[in-house]
Amino acid sequence: MVASQVPTQRITITRAPAKYIVKAGDTISAIAKRHGLSTDAVLQLNRMNTRTIIYPGQQIVVAGSAVAAPKTGPTAPVAVPRGAATYVVKSGDTLGAIASRHGVSLQSILASNKLTQNAIIHPGQKITVGTTAVAPVAPAPAPKPAPTGGSYTVKAGDTLGAIAARNNVALAGLLQANGLSMTSIIHPGQALKLTGSPAGTPTPPKTVQPAPAPASGSYTVKGGDTLGAIASRNSVSLSSLLTANKLSMTTVIYPGQKLVIPGRGSTPAPAPAPAPTGLVPSSFLGYTYPDRVVADANANKALLNSLPAPSPAQMQQIVADTARSMGVDPSLALAFAFQESSFNQRAVSPANAIGTMQVIPSSGVWASELVGRKLNLLDPQDNATAGVAIIRSLIRTSPSLDIAIASYYQGQYSVTTNGMFNDTKQYVAAIKGHQKNFR
Structure with a gap:
């Protein structure tokens, strides 16, 4: 960064020693420049990639021959012996992935290693994972054929x-087979159907018949229900449903829970309204999105329209407070929120980017893994948390702030592979301009 901002400054290149000890504030590109090497050379010497996080005290090889790239082809999985209690972190690992690989909960990993949800792990670090049976820690084997039936019991x-x-199985197929949505909350012990097409195969939309309206003034929560959907199905306002049950917007409901339906007696409920359409356009910047994506976007837009939402000023404060608590420059987070939605939590794009930070559901899953808990993008606080978590991760894994900003818009892999598109360059300039206004 200094070299780019002060181009007239002469930087002395020293003879490269065999190894270099990382200091606070170091980056791979800065280390490479200091020792007269290219960034790619240092990455190859240390078996790293552009997303690898380095940490103070780590030894970086800065001399010698580049390590040969691993041979392609099937690799026999390395097994963790029965009774092994530790795992050595590898490049690209996350705590959530390590927990899933060893069949233990994320909470147990955090507790066993005295870590927090925001802790940063690094290659070579030893993580206590408890006693496990044989578990693959090498590249995963070829995917198994998609199941045609069966079930899975949810674990912590x-x-x-x-x-x-x-x-x-495709996530969309799993959701449809179980009558769930991207915002559904699952719980340990819950049985899920595994019918569906293989992952990557488009799943045709399926109409889920709503449960019949209760004949009395109560309703029993079912898997996949949300407070907004229950209120709509029973023709009552969401606020009256919350008041009648002494709930708030952030209350978590669970299958089997009984809710009071205000103002309902034995009168049958009217037929449910058809799926909303026309709330969100089908195209943006010349690109038309698949019907299924636009349908999901319309459903989310309708739900957000039915929910209480913070004012733009309140949402601005939520984003700023969230950024401070997560160690991100508030002016940068505010610049993204302003550019994406002008602090409008009810905003939904044709790509089904949701809320103030315009996060698509798949990115919401990634953000949930980054913070160690499930985030509901329809919730204002969770939406801000998801956006800030993604910004923080992109800053940590990008060689420059401009690339981190571009990656939020274009995607980090695309920026790294193709460079910035023209509209991406305009986006980066807009974010930097907004940031100056929020400082």
């Missing part, structure tokens, strides 16, 4: 995305 720490990936 599971997410719908992880369950779908583990059983090689």
Whole structure:
């Protein structure tokens, strides 16, 4: 960064020693420049990639021959012996992935290692994972054929995305087979159907018949229910449902729970309204999105329209407070929120990017893994948390702030592979301009 901002400054290149000890504030590109090497050379010498996080005290090889790239082809999985209690972190690992790989909950990993949900792990670090049977720690074997039936019992720490990936079924198929949505909350002991097409195969939309309206003034919560959906199905306002049951917008409901339906007696409920359409356009910047994605976007837009939402000023404060608590420059987080939605929590794009920070559901799953808990993108606080968590991760894993900003818009892999597109360059300039206004 200094070299780019002060181009007239002469930087002395020293003879490269065999190893270099990382100091606070170091980056791979800065270390490479200091020792007269290219960034790619240092990455290859240390078996790293552009997403690898380095830490103070770590030894970096800065001389010698580049390590040969691993041979392609099937690799026999390395097994963790029965009774092994530790795991050595490898590049690209996350605590959530380590927990899933060893069949233990994320909470147990955090507790066993005295870590927090925001802790940063690094290659070579030893993580206590408890006693396990044989567990693969090398590249995963070829995916198994998609199941045509069967069920899966939810365990502590599971997410719908992880369950779908583990059983090689499409997430959309898993949701439809169980009458769930991206915002559904699952719980340990819950049985899920595993019918569906393999992951990556488009799943045709399926109409889920709503449960019949109760004949009395109560309703029993079912898997996949949300407070907004229950209120709509029973033709009552969400606020009256919350008041009648002494709940708030952040209350978690669970299957089997009984809710009072205010103002309902034995009168049958009217037929449910058809799925909303026309709330969200089908195209943006010349690209038309698949019907299923637009349908999901319309459903989320309708739900957000039915929910209480913070004012733009309140949402701005939520984003700023969240950024401070997560160690991100508030002016940068506010710049993203302003550019993406002008602090409008009810905003939904044709790509089904949701809320103030415009986070798509798959990115919401990633953000949930980054913070160690399931985030509901329809909730204002969780939406801000998801956006800030993604910004923080991109800053930590990108060689420059401009690339981190571009990655939020274009995707980090695409920026690394293709460079910034013209509209991405305009986006980066806009974010930096907004940031100056929020300082």
